[in-house]
Amino acid sequence: xxxxxxxxxSATLALGxxxxxxxxxxxxxxSFNASRxxxxxxxxSTQWYRALFADRQLVDSAMISLKVAFASGLVATILxxxxxxxxxxxxxxxxxxxxxxxxxxxxxxPEVITGLALLLMFVSLGFERGLWxxxxxxxxxxxxxxxxxxxxxxxxxxxxxxEAASDLGAPPLRAFAAxxxxxxxxxxxxxxxxxxxxxxxxxxxxxFTTGPGATTLPMRIYSAxxxxxxxxxxxxSTLLLGAVALGLCLAGIGLKRQRG
Amino acid sequence: xxxxxxxxxVGRGLVLALPFTWLILFYLVPxxxxxxxxxxxxxxxxxxxRPLFDWHDPAGFISKLHQLTLDAxxxxxxxxxxxxxYVNSLLIAALSTLLxxxxxxxxxxxxxxxxxxxxxPLLLLAIAPFxxxxxxxxxxxxxxxxxxGLINNALIALGILHEPLHIFxxxxxxxxxxVYSYLPFMILPLYVALDRQDKAxxEAAADLGAPPLSVFRRxxxxxxxxxVIAGCLMVFIPAVGExxxxxxxxxxxxxxxxxxxxxxxxxxxxxxxxxxAAIVLLVLLIGPLAVYEHHQMQSEPRR
Amino acid sequence: MGPAEADAGPxxxxxxxxxxxxxxxxxxxxxxxxxxxxxxxxxxxSGCGKTSLLRMIAGFDTPDQGxxxxxxxxxxxxxxxxRPVNMMFQSYALFPHMTVAQNIGFGLVxxxxxxxxxxxxxxxxxxxxxxxxLERRRPDQLSGGQKQRVALARALARxxxxxxxxxxxAALDKNLREETQMELAAxxxxxxxxxxxxxxxxxxxxxxxQRMAIMRDGRFEQIGTPADIYERPTNRxxxxxxxxxxxLKGRVLGHENGTSKxxxxxxxxxxxxxxxxxxxxxxxxxxxxxxxxxNPARSAASNDPNVFAGRISGRSYRGETTLFEIELASGTxxxxxxxxxDQRTANxxxxxxxxxxxxxxxxxxxxxx
Numbered sequence: 012x013x014x015x016x017x018x019x020x021s022a023t024l025a026l027g028x029x030x031x032x033x034x035x036x037x038x039x040x041x042s043f044n045a046s047r048x049x050x051x052x053x054x055x056s057t058q059w060y061r062a063l064f065a066d067r068q069l070v071d072s073a074m075i076s077l078k079v080a081f082a083s084g085l086v087a088t089i090l091x092x093x094x095x096x097x098x099x100x101x102x103x104x105x106x107x108x109x110x111x112x113x114x115x116x117x118x119x120x121p122e123v124i125t126g127l128a129l130l131l132m133f134v135s136l137g138f139e140r141g142l143w144x145x146x147x148x149x150x151x152x153x154x155x156x157x158x159x160x161x162x163x164x165x166x167x168x169x170x171x172x173x174e175a176a177s178d179l180g181a182p183p184l185r186a187f188a189a190x191x192x193x194x195x196x197x198x199x200x201x202x203x204x205x206x207x208x209x210x211x212x213x214x215x216x217x218x219f220t221t222g223p224g225a226t227t228l229p230m231r232i233y234s235a236x237x238x239x240x241x242x243x244x245x246x247x248s249t250l251l252l253g254a255v256a257l258g259l260c261l262a263g264i265g266l267k268r269q270r271g
Numbered sequence: 272x273x274x275x276x277x278x279x280x281v282g283r284g285l286v287l288a289l290p291f292t293w294l295i296l297f298y299l300v301p302x303x304x305x306x307x308x309x310x311x312x313x314x315x316x317x318x319x320x321r322p323l324f325d326w327h328d329p330a331g332f333i334s335k336l337h338q339l340t341l342d343a344x345x346x347x348x349x350x351x352x353x354x355x356x357y358v359n360s361l362l363i364a365a366l367s368t369l370l371x372x373x374x375x376x377x378x379x380x381x382x383x384x385x386x387x388x389x390x391x392p393l394l395l396l397a398i399a400p401f402x403x404x405x406x407x408x409x410x411x412x413x414x415x416x417x418x419x420g421l422i423n424n425a426l427i428a429l430g431i432l433h434e435p436l437h438i439f440x441x442x443x444x445x446x447x448x449x450v451y452s453y454l455p456f457m458i459l460p461l462y463v464a465l466d467r468q469d470k471a472x473x474e475a476a477a478d479l480g481a482p483p484l485s486v487f488r489r490x491x492x493x494x495x496x497x498x499v500i501a502g503c504l505m506v507f508i509p510a511v512g513e514x515x516x517x518x519x520x521x522x523x524x525x526x527x528x529x530x531x532x533x534x535x536x537x538x539x540x541x542x543x544x545x546x547x548a549a550i551v552l553l554v555l556l557i558g559p560l561a562v563y564e565h566h567q568m569q570s571e572p573r574r
Numbered sequence: 575m576g577p578a579e580a581d582a583g584p585x586x587x588x589x590x591x592x593x594x595x596x597x598x599x600x601x602x603x604x605x606x607x608x609x610x611x612x613x614x615x616x617x618x619x620s621g622c623g624k625t626s627l628l629r630m631i632a633g634f635d636t637p638d639q640g641x642x643x644x645x646x647x648x649x650x651x652x653x654x655x656x657r658p659v660n661m662m663f664q665s666y667a668l669f670p671h672m673t674v675a676q677n678i679g680f681g682l683v684x685x686x687x688x689x690x691x692x693x694x695x696x697x698x699x700x701x702x703x704x705x706x707x708l709e710r711r712r713p714d715q716l717s718g719g720q721k722q723r724v725a726l727a728r729a730l731a732r733x734x735x736x737x738x739x740x741x742x743x744a745a746l747d748k749n750l751r752e753e754t755q756m757e758l759a760a761x762x763x764x765x766x767x768x769x770x771x772x773x774x775x776x777x778x779x780x781x782x783x784q785r786m787a788i789m790r791d792g793r794f795e796q797i798g799t800p801a802d803i804y805e806r807p808t809n810r811x812x813x814x815x816x817x818x819x820x821x822l823k824g825r826v827l828g829h830e831n832g833t834s835k836x837x838x839x840x841x842x843x844x845x846x847x848x849x850x851x852x853x854x855x856x857x858x859x860x861x862x863x864x865x866x867x868x869n870p871a872r873s874a875a876s877n878d879p880n881v882f883a884g885r886i887s888g889r890s891y892r893g894e895t896t897l898f899e900i901e902l903a904s905g906t907x908x909x910x911x912x913x914x915x916d917q918r919t920a921n922x923x924x925x926x927x928x929x930x931x932x933x934x935x936x937x938x939x940x941x942x943x
Binding site: 032 | 511
Binding site: 469472476493 | 659661732
């Protein structure tokens, strides 16, 4: 009675989801198009998938992207969790405002600025640009995503539980590890996945901070797209979509398992 | 007991110091460097600017100060390309933010008012496109918007149009691209704000005589304002500096600062100018950034 | 604009109301009539359906079956914003983005009252709940008691025929609660508005209401005045729900001259006539502790027909009263409540003391088993 009618809600949701998913559906659709031309349907074909796997450069950059994503995700998760704990549990401390500001900023800062700044830092430090500079750059941004997700969950964790544990004799680290950490695990995992996703998807920061021999997948795709639309890209995207969908399903099942 | 406390303090210190030092080193200091480079002279060298501070000759820093120059900034003000880029970026970002809000609000409201069981699945479904490649999704709009693209082909085939709509490579295409890409960033804070609303408040409003539209206007909307602000900031600020969308969907008339900066950096190898452009962009965004940070601080739990 | 003019009929009438949430039957075939100007209480434990019933009268939930008549009109399908009913919420539900004055005036704005008129009415309401001067405050600047009064003022601002109150005292602490109960009852008498209150606190229900309904599992167990329900419960559940009570199993022996003789766990007793129960019926004899007198065993014989010997097995001093636990000669335990109103202060009856337990013929009531 108080909420908008089912009809109105359904119509809005249908329109919204239609808009959101139309381009995605199209990409999947045309990845199986035998014709090179996007606008003409030439019959069903998996040739672009075959071409994809034959493309050495594409496969190489995919591997590089994966390495960067996992390495930076790991660093981001550790640092981000520490940051979240500091934000939520350490009360007021000297420099807290600056600390919080630094954590929230990367979420909105235009990537061209972030990329440029990091590159100049690497140059001034004399770091040779390559895979590792990209890892550092992605970890810096990923840190903020992880911190926000873990913080949201940590706020709901009652510190009284840790106090009870220490009352029963557990030193602070053990109290945290035994009581709070298990509750945080889903948030930490979610933060990790988000950091990996953001890293896999990043074009601009990577372009600024990378070096020879470390061309990431988005960079490869971008240069391919600029040259003209190639159907392998459709195939590549469909595969990525499939991987993401699979990941989401697994996450969903994992969550359900935890609940019940 | 004392040893335990000592260990505890060191432990706490470490937990804070790790991320804090990292962020200062790899986020705060870099911005200072951008400022510094923007004040340097451009040279044909590697790196293409005259360095002020040399690790091997720290004292020389003082003597080199006179090499600081505002050339890059002056160059910016004289270049109509940059001026246009800034203005265009702000306008396009503002328009895109407005449109994103208008589309995302009813959508987020519909999800937040759905039966409780459905909310998280629906939300995840709405956010899921974010998990797919940003580049690919923008690229899909190329397929849709080109003169020979799918939308035009469909409209012509249906007889609604005789000539294709020239959307591709215009500001309109860029706006569509930005709205589409940033939609999840608006949906999420809106959903959180709307879902959090106490059902009793809506019932009280109805009980006091407000028909559904009035309930929305007088209670739901005002209470969702913090979410609206958060969402708008999370779209507007990055959209101003957006690069990929104008590069792929835009044309020669759609100048945005993101691509102008990129070109100056990679194509022209003019690092001081690019840095100066970045600093100016940052200054332009100081207002919204401050509001954003203030907004986030307000949501911090008080100890 | 004031409470509905006295129609011939009750102001709220429900017929055969049923409501289920999933597999749970919250409200099971309820019928009830509430008269205009009554202060009516719905009393019961959590989950008994009282809040569901209230919400259906307000219009927030629709019944699966049955009809609701308000002021003689069938309002079952009418949405809440069109019913002459206003509700005071348990959580108060004050609009956090509005001042006290705006909260109270909310419903008046919906009625398209003019600004000056609204200001006048808001002032009136604030005086009514004794919160003058707080117009510009925001809900987060108010104490719990103040929030409650604002919620009340807001619900009364439109001068509804019926005011619904959902656990109005739940969030207040004990001292404030009792004071506020008296005020609320006085307010209702003054306004002559029909009040329907939902509560789980039987003392509160008795203090506030003129008539009440005890609910369990979606049904009415008994409807009546507080005195009716307290002194003449119709079954075991109601007897036990309303305060402390001794329940003794027994059997009816016979009736003669306006009294009935029953055999109980304590011994034979002579009670007020209970003709409904034929001789030989197994029954439950219910006795309130305050109707049982305890005296030292060797004191003078009393006038009560029912006297039993026993020993004090427990004693708790409660300030204004003392509760005794007595083990009777028959082996049964019984409780007696004594007012500490004279110098004896229960020192005459110590733990372990031999005592004589007495009660009059009309002290208790016979209930079905």
